[in-house]
Amino acid sequence: MRGPLLAAAGAAMGGTGGPLARTIRAKLTAALQPTHLEVRDDSPRHGGPPGAETHFGVLVVSGLFAGLSPLQRHRLVHEALRAELAGPLHALQVTARTPEQWQSDPQNPPAPPCLGGSKREKRRG
């Protein structure tokens, strides 16, 4: 899977992806104090121009999720990224686990394949 490889390469180069990726990482870290965090830029798989940051997947492992339903956990993530979701962040896949859940099942499901939604709705001149 390209995503984690790119993220790892980015980390090796001293930066984890583009500006939005870094913002997402920073905001989620501040809001949720995760023990484990993965920010995956899926934008290249959705046909955007190079450098477009529109589709992301995040895996957040945080003790703050304990006792919360999946819906409540996702809402916490959304709240942390409210400004981005109102702006350039077009799609966000979320996996939210407690540290215990992550330990017993350390898997981050990949995003489903793009079926071209945004390409079909926009008409570029």
Added chain:
Amino acid sequence: MRAAVRAAWRIGTGAALRGRAGRPLSQAAGDGGGAEGGGGSGSREAVERLVREHPVVVFMKGSPAQPLCGFSNAVVQILRLHGVEDYRAHDVLQDPDLRQGIKNYSNWPTIPQVYLNGEFVGGCDILLQMHQNGDLVEELKKLGIRSALLDAEKDQEKK
């Protein structure tokens, strides 16, 4: 707020975008629907009617026959796995007012959105999780819908 400013808010699109989300229904009704997107397809009342139309309602991109987004497709496929083919699906790409209205209604920023018995359940990730941990079978049962997966398991046991 001065009356003139208040009036400007009601007339301008700013009112439609900013004022509506989270306001109590009684207030919205009192406005007479003038600046509320004309009581259009994205209004709280319209969305409320849609989510209550059927036990299973999905707001997606494209249609169940032709989803136009991987996440929306995932929802369709999961429902199909459970044998749920009779549900209401609304293509938000056809209706920008609905597309924004449904996000305001659920206070959820993305599409697809799944409603069971009029209640917002989540998007694709949550539905997938419910499918994997057995919760979806239970929730469908509460709606009087028997998941096809239960029958699939029974057949396997017989063999």
